[in-house]
Amino acid sequence: MKPTTDRREGSFKNNKGDSKNRQINKRKGTSVGNVTSGMVIKPHPLFDGVFVGRGKEDVLLTQNMVQGSSVYGEKRISVSLPDKKIEYRLWNCYRSKLAAGIACGLDNIYIKPKSTVLYLGAANGTTLSHVSEIVGPDTLVYAVEFSQRSGRDLVNLAMKRNNIVPIIADARTPYKYRMLVPIVDVIFSDISQPDQTRIVMENAQYFLKDEGGVVISIKASCVDSSVPADKVFSDEVNWLKKNDFKPIEQVTLEPYEKNHAMLVGLFRPQKTNKKE
Ligand SMILES: C[S@@+](CC[C@H](N)C(=O)[O-])C[C@H]1O[C@@H](n2cnc3c(N)ncnc32)[C@H](O)[C@@H]1O
Known part of the structure; x- marks a missing residue:
């Protein structure tokens, strides 16, 4: 499978990692609504501290340490939980x-x-x-x-x-x-x-x-x-x-x-x- 080429988001689908990514798909995740509807966010199966967002395209994410602010114009995704709000930042494969x-x-x-x-x-x-x-x-x-x-x-x-x-x-x-x-x-x-x-x-x-x-x-x-x-x-x-x-x-x-x-x-x- 060829990696996707959405440079703005840096979304990925990759050959070697694909079987690992499919595993993520099978599990239930957190649905988030206000930025990317229907995206499911799960911890990356191999990398602690890294998350995978599965929507139309897969994206890598990290949890924003400074909520409400981006570093290089990257998109942010908020998840509202009953007691708190978590924000993730897209980690663009074309920029990093x-x-x-x-x-x-x-x-x-x-x-x-x-x-x-x-x-x-x-x-x-x-x-x-x-x-x-x-x-x-x-x-x-x-x-x-x-x-x-x-x-x-x-x-x-x-x-x-x-x-x-x-x-x-x-x-x-x-x-x-x-x-x-x-x-x-x-x-x-x-x-x-x-x-x-x-x-x-x-x-x-x-x-x-x-x-x-x-x-x-x-x-x-x-x-x-x-x-x-x-x-x-x-x-x-x-x-x-x-x-x-x-x-x-x-x-x-x-x-x-x-x-x-x-x-x-x-x-x-x-x-x-x-x-x-
Ligand atoms: C390809 S860019 C790094 C991009 C960065 N790692 C990122 O992903 O955001 C290379 C950087 O290395 C710095 N650099 C090159 N030689 C260096 C050196 N000898 N000591 C310190 N920084 C150096 C350059 O100034 C440049 O900012």
């Missing part, structure tokens, strides 16, 4: 590579409620805002971004979302922010730099716990536009394997992003002692 990775069939992003995250390349906070909602209000996300302009947006976002720590710095120099960032559970990187994998692993040496999750969005043409994308991805994986990284899974992000792969793995995985 992490959402695209989920829609394209990743099994684990390691980002879940209560996992501290170091986010490299936070830009204006589009994906970051969803990550901050997945980990929850009591868990911090350390967001590194070197553009001053995006940095201003990040600071404004962090004023509304207390679990975001904006760090306006170059991710190539982790020693400069070592006093701000503790040991984290996950590093997510989306910095579109030719030496991104090296930058990620340098940050991992400073901040990532052993067996921590590493999630990297790789744009092939940023690394080397003279060879096929597949070759770029496999070279990056081979380099990472020699540098304390165990690859777990990889998906390409078509049709949401061309020439991109999302790579997921573990840092310094424990060696299992097999008895001969």
